[in-house]
Amino acid sequence: MPQHEHIECVQPTVERHGDQLVVLQRVEVALAARTVHHSALPLPRAARAYRAAHEREHRLWDTAYMPLVDPGPIIAQARERGRAVIGANVSTFQMVRGVVRAAENTNRPVLIQLNRSGLSLIGGVDVAALIVKTIADDSEAQIALHLDHADTLDELSLAINAGFGSVMIDGSTLPFQQHLTLAQSAKGLTTWSRLPLEAELGHVAGDEAGVTIGEASWTDPDEAARFVEATGVDWLAVAVGNTHGGPAIGGLQLDRLRSIREAVNITLVLHGASGLSDEELMSAVELGVAKINVGTALHQANAVGIADWLNEHPRDLRGALHEGENKVFESAKSLLTSTWAA
Secondary structure, eight states, X not given: OOHHHHHHTOOOOXXXXXXXXXXXXXXXXXXXXXXXXXXXXXXXXXXXHHHHHHHHHHHHHHHHTOSOOOHHHHHHHHHHTXXXXXXXXXXXXXXXXXXXXXXXXXXXXXXXXEOHHHHHHHTOHHHHHHHHHHHHHTOOSOEEEEEEEEOSHHHHHHHHHHTOSEEEEOOTTSOHHHHHHHHHHHHHHHHHHTOOEEEEESBOOEEETTEEEOOOBOOOXXXXXXXXXXXXXXXXXXXXXXXXXXXXXXXXXHHHHHHHHHHOOSEEEEOXXXXXXXXXXXXXXXXXXXXXXXXXXXHHHHHHHHHHHHHHOTTOHHHHHHHHHHHHHHHHHHHHTSTTBO
16 A cells, blocks of 8 residues: 555554553554655645644544643542532533533633433534533633543543543442442543543432433442442442432432441532532532532523524524523523532
């Protein structure tokens, strides 16, 4: 194969060695770029081939080290100050932009989060990373990117290689020992990549942005202590009455949350915050929750904005999308200015 054709076919590769991933893309592309640079191809063709290889190298390397903030220090600082960072679950470009605008307007940090449903709508992990990176580049807000509710190591690997700043492995529906083993394997991936790992113990039920989740089971403090010690996860999502997409079942179980806080010494995460009152959320934060996930409220705001606009302007889709973004901005702004928010 001619030299320039070989270069045009260069693709990033990832190999797994045990529980670690080895990314070969930068070395391959960089070598390809140098090869083209010293080739004897006719100048116009050589220049085109060089630019193509260089652009691939630049894009892949920048994606792995995108100018998004590291969520670890942000959440650690929030925990020290008795506050919580919002994890905003989104599904569209306009939702990302609405949340980022709110973060910039309020001067508050935020984690942009996508689960499997959101990723399918937005175009996958690579597209999601590119969108959030591009929007964050034009903002002075502290924006981090988080993968929510992945349940396979392959999903984690794809997100890590795309440039996500933190990831969640969710084996909460598995038997305890299988869940523990899965989380240990996930920790191997994130230790190598130096990313925070979130896991869920107990099971938060409900319907989160198109992902229907089964029956609830509450987090057991003793199991939480065993799980955290055995896996080394950085953040633990707990089930203490909170529900995805709805109000807490029987109210938030603050005594259970307090016992979990006493059993483990890592950051606690609360999913399903859309159905909780400010008083409940403040109490949870006082008991050690430093990351609070909100998805349903933002999706509902987006849907209301789109529907209201189309009701008045049935043929103006662009205006509807813009109004949906504005409603997400307003909802996110309200959350980010809560008394418990970092």
